[in-house]
């Protein structure tokens with residue numbers, strides 16, 4: 001939502017302290033998320049994916065996809081993006097990038113405390129870039145479980161710099177979350193998966209109810225012919241494919257995830273993720289098959305593999 005302040009005020013925004021929030025989830029949330037990013041979407045008994053939604057010994061044993069951590073971004077905002085000194089049109093907001101560090105595999109249920117801070121603000125002229133960092137701790141233990149850094153690309157909100165230099169603030173290392181260079185060699189593995197026409201309607205049940213992904217009239221207002229897929233849903237498909245093809249199905253192998261959303265995806269389109277293993281880093285690129293269009297690229301750092309591919 002927009003603020004009541006009439007001016008875009010970067011100093012006010014940077015000085016603002018966001019409140020700590022609590023986020024509680026359980027095995028049902030974990031399974032609904034996994035279905036939202038296509039687990040068992042092509043085959044209900046897929047042995048690589050059933051573990052994310054069902055376990056024969058009880059739901060407490062289901063495995064959690066590392067990208068479940070990304071839900072903590074929106075889940076940690078008590079008031080959406082209603083921030084002092086910050087004006088934007090919510091229909092023009094797009095998800096630009098996501099960076100996730102996972103320090104310990106996520107439990108199948110937990111109560112977390114989130115500490116949110118502003119990590120970046122840039123004036124790109126035609127757009128403003130706003131980055132929020134969320135550090136999530138297990139309640140009671142003070143153990144840091146994961147960190148998310150989310151980049152919002154706010155079309156039409158740029159041009160707020162008062163000096164001749166475009167405003168640029170970043171409080172994290174420049175080697176994190178950058179667009180990657182895609183190798184010109186054959187990929188180590190390729191994963192293809194069709195999203196369902198109803199994919200965004202299912203994914204939104206994990207907490208992102210932005211009408212951009214469900215309401216045809218709102219999508220048109222935002223400049224799209226129909227509702228688009230959540231960026232984090234595309235990311236979930238891609239990382240699930242990397243776990244299957246490179247990590248031998250072990251979601252706990254994933255340490256760091258970085259992704260930049262390059263173009264929009266429409267629910268029902270087929271995603272092809274190409275991946276290149278370089279030491280303990282997987283460079284990846286996801287394309288929409290029907291339009292041969294790159295929609296996401298990034299890297300995944302893994303903890304190590306028991307044997308070679």
Ligand SMILES: CCCCCCC/C=C/C(=O)SCCNC(=O)CCNC(=O)[C@H](O)C(C)(C)COP(=O)(O)OP(=O)(O)OC[C@H]1O[C@@H](n2cnc3c(N)ncnc32)[C@H](O)[C@@H]1OP(=O)(O)O
Nearest residue numbers: 094095096097124132150152153229230231261262263264
């Ligand atoms: C903070 C918490 C809020 C979270 C909200 C989450 C809500 C979720 C919404 C969604 O899921 S929306 C769906 C997913 N996202 C998308 O579909 C976006 C796909 N990408 C695009 O459509 C385009 O890439 C773009 C973002 C519109 C940008 O394209 P454009 O052609 O306008 O940019 P450029 O002219 O190439 O670059 C301008 C400037 O911006 C930088 N930049 C470009 N793309 C991105 C990006 N994805 N993320 C961050 N920054 C980006 C680019 O480097 C240029 O900067 P300079 O080089 O000039 O400094």
